[in-house]
Amino acid sequence: MEAQVLKSTVSPVLRPAAHAGTFKNALLNALDAGGIARLQLHPVKFELGHDIEYPERLIENLYFIEDGMASMTTTFQDGSQVEVGMFGYKSVIGVSALMGTKRSLNRVYTQIAGSGYSCPVETARREFALGGSFQRLALGYVQAQLVQVIQLAGCNATHNFEQRLARWLLICADRARCDTFKMSQDFLSGMLGSTRSTMSITAAQFKQENLIEYARGTIHILDKKGLEKRACECYCVVEDYLDNYMQYDGGIPA
Amino acid sequence: MEAQVLKSTVSPVLRPAAHAGTFKNALLNALDAGGIARLQLHPVKFELGHDIEYPERLIENLYFIEDGMASMTTTFQDGSQVEVGMFGYKSVIGVSALMGTKRSLNRVYTQIAGSGYSCPVETARREFALGGSFQRLALGYVQAQLVQVIQLAGCNATHNFEQRLARWLLICADRARCDTFKMSQDFLSGMLGSTRSTMSITAAQFKQENLIEYARGTIHILDKKGLEKRACECYCVVEDYLDNYMQYDGGIPA
DNA sequence: ACGCTTATGTAAGGTAGCCCACAGTATCTG
DNA sequence: CAGATACTGTGGGCTACCTTACATAAGCGT
Numbered sequence: 059m060e061a062q063v064l065k066s067t068v069s070p071v072l073r074p075a076a077h078a079g080t081f082k083n084a085l086l087n088a089l090d091a092g093g094i095a096r097l098q099l100h101p102v103k104f105e106l107g108h109d110i111e112y113p114e115r116l117i118e119n120l121y122f123i124e125d126g127m128a129s130m131t132t133t134f135q136d137g138s139q140v141e142v143g144m145f146g147y148k149s150v151i152g153v154s155a156l157m158g159t160k161r162s163l164n165r166v167y168t169q170i171a172g173s174g175y176s177c178p179v180e181t182a183r184r185e186f187a188l189g190g191s192f193q194r195l196a197l198g199y200v201q202a203q204l205v206q207v208i209q210l211a212g213c214n215a216t217h218n219f220e221q222r223l224a225r226w227l228l229i230c231a232d233r234a235r236c237d238t239f240k241m242s243q244d245f246l247s248g249m250l251g252s253t254r255s256t257m258s259i260t261a262a263q264f265k266q267e268n269l270i271e272y273a274r275g276t277i278h279i280l281d282k283k284g285l286e287k288r289a290c291e292c293y294c295v296v297e298d299y300l301d302n303y304m305q306y307d308g309g310i311p312a
Numbered sequence: 313m314e315a316q317v318l319k320s321t322v323s324p325v326l327r328p329a330a331h332a333g334t335f336k337n338a339l340l341n342a343l344d345a346g347g348i349a350r351l352q353l354h355p356v357k358f359e360l361g362h363d364i365e366y367p368e369r370l371i372e373n374l375y376f377i378e379d380g381m382a383s384m385t386t387t388f389q390d391g392s393q394v395e396v397g398m399f400g401y402k403s404v405i406g407v408s409a410l411m412g413t414k415r416s417l418n419r420v421y422t423q424i425a426g427s428g429y430s431c432p433v434e435t436a437r438r439e440f441a442l443g444g445s446f447q448r449l450a451l452g453y454v455q456a457q458l459v460q461v462i463q464l465a466g467c468n469a470t471h472n473f474e475q476r477l478a479r480w481l482l483i484c485a486d487r488a489r490c491d492t493f494k495m496s497q498d499f500l501s502g503m504l505g506s507t508r509s510t511m512s513i514t515a516a517q518f519k520q521e522n523l524i525e526y527a528r529g530t531i532h533i534l535d536k537k538g539l540e541k542r543a544c545e546c547y548c549v550v551e552d553y554l555d556n557y558m559q560y561d562g563g564i565p566a
Numbered sequence: 567a568c569g570c571t572t573a574t575g576t577a578a579g580g581t582a583g584c585c586c587a588c589a590g591t592a593t594c595t596g
Numbered sequence: 597c598a599g600a601t602a603c604t605g606t607g608g609g610c611t612a613c614c615t616t617a618c619a620t621a622a623g624c625g626t
Binding site for chain 1: 384386388389392394396397408410411412413417418441443448451452454455457458459461462463464465466468469470504505545553
């Protein structure tokens with residue numbers, strides 16, 4: 059079965075390749091077989107740089123990432139963009155459509171190419187309305203997204219560039235289950251709301267301490283433990299929540 | 313009918329004073345009479361400084377503010393707190409309990425004393441499960457909260473202290489429908505992730521331009537239009553969304 | 567009235583990070 | 597292979613902001 063490439067306009071209805079319990083996406087994996095069947099999942103590829111959501115554009119599908127990573131950004135009036143969220147195999151993109159929003163407010167686009175599944179918004183709405191495990195999982199993920207952005211808002215107000223860069227690298231590696239990614243310093247500094255010259259200096263420090271290595275648009279993480287020491291606590295807070303929120307019947311540990 | 317003071321432990325079941333369509337709280341006001349009746353609303357007073365939610369503590373009630381303002385903060389390991397959200401008469405506090413979370417992750421506490429209604433979590437969960445207008449309103453508000461925090465995360469990464477202070481003052485005035493509030497410079501600078509000395513200088517500038525006046529822990533806004541010019545766009549983005557999200561069947565304008 | 571606490575003004579010194587500019591080099595393109 | 601483009605290093609000047617410290621004054625309790 060061919061995976062649908064996101065950029066194509068044709069979208070024949072295909073059955074998902076995997077069955078309940080065999081998905082790489084954590085949410086799909088936690089869903090029962092009936093829910094999987096009803097969602098009409100559809101394999102997709104996420105190509106580097108592709109816009110999954112775009113401001114003002116209708117949200118037509120939910121996306122479940124299996125491999126790769128996507129960023130959500132806010133665009134300011136002067137055109138600058140700052141990252142406000144990261145999606146990976148523990149995420150579902152487009153849940154705001156389930157909260158009554160029709161058009162996206164932020165840009166979401168592929169940072170690390172990969173693949174996953176799509177699901178038509180209307181199908182997802184119907185499944186959500188059933189009030190079963192899909193609703194529970196979707197709401198749990200919304201809460202997880204909220205926790206992440208809240209922590210990020212505090213982090214951006216408080217922590218310095220070095221801490222935030224280390225945090226970003228670690229979260230990116232976790233989301234994409236991958237220690238190497240194509241990403242120029244220029245680009246990444248912008249995501250963090252900073253500048254290339256600041257980035258260059260900090261990256262050089264990390265490189266000199268063998269925490270990372272990089273060359274012409276490719277970053278490779280060498281020492282996660284070392285980076286954790288340089289990162290702010292926000293990394294642990296976010297990752298701990300994401301790792302655990304599904305294990306406790308949708309709540310955090312008692 | 314006596315309003316229940318939040319700090320009391322006794323909470324006799326009382327009927328709300330107002331009926332559907334007569335509430336000052338925007339969400340309650342949008343709810344149908346049946347929903348209002350089923351929610352078992354209970355008048356409460358919010359006393360200055362009172363903790364409405366606290367990290368790790370069970371969320372027992374949802375709160376609908378009618379007057380006053382509450383802040384949500386993140387607490388870092390070093391004990392410092394930064395504001396990550398503001399609640400007022402267009403808000404409901406505790407929706408994360410509807411998303412499957414049992415215990416609060418952040419502190420939410422009264423910044424400007426006021427009053428409102430409480431609703432037991434289990435009652436709210438039952439009403440939510442009905443899938444009617446309460447569910448629609450609650451989900452819409454979750455989305456609104458997400459929009460706000462997302463904007464804040466970007467704002468904190470990009471905009472300078474002066475812009476953010478002006479934004480904060482304007483949003484506070486909107487949330488509380490009130491241009492005067494008790495709040496020391498020291499305290500407010502901390503909320504914004506900055507320091508008192510920075511705050512003192514910026515506040516003096518605003519004062520000199522007759523945008524605000526203040527004395528010993530009381531701030532008074534004199535010129536909103538003037539402050540808007542000093543604030544970043546984040547103020548408008550957030551307020552526009554809050555003002556409009558309920559008018560379009562839960563979605564943003566088509 | 568007296569001291570205590572709290573709120574604010576102010577100032578010096580230090581630093582992180584911004585802006586700008588230029589240089590070197592790797593990759594890509596025709 | 598020549599030129600164009602993209603990625604990174606580096607340096608200088610500048611500013612916002614932090615840290616610390618001290619001074620003043622208003623409110624508060626006794």
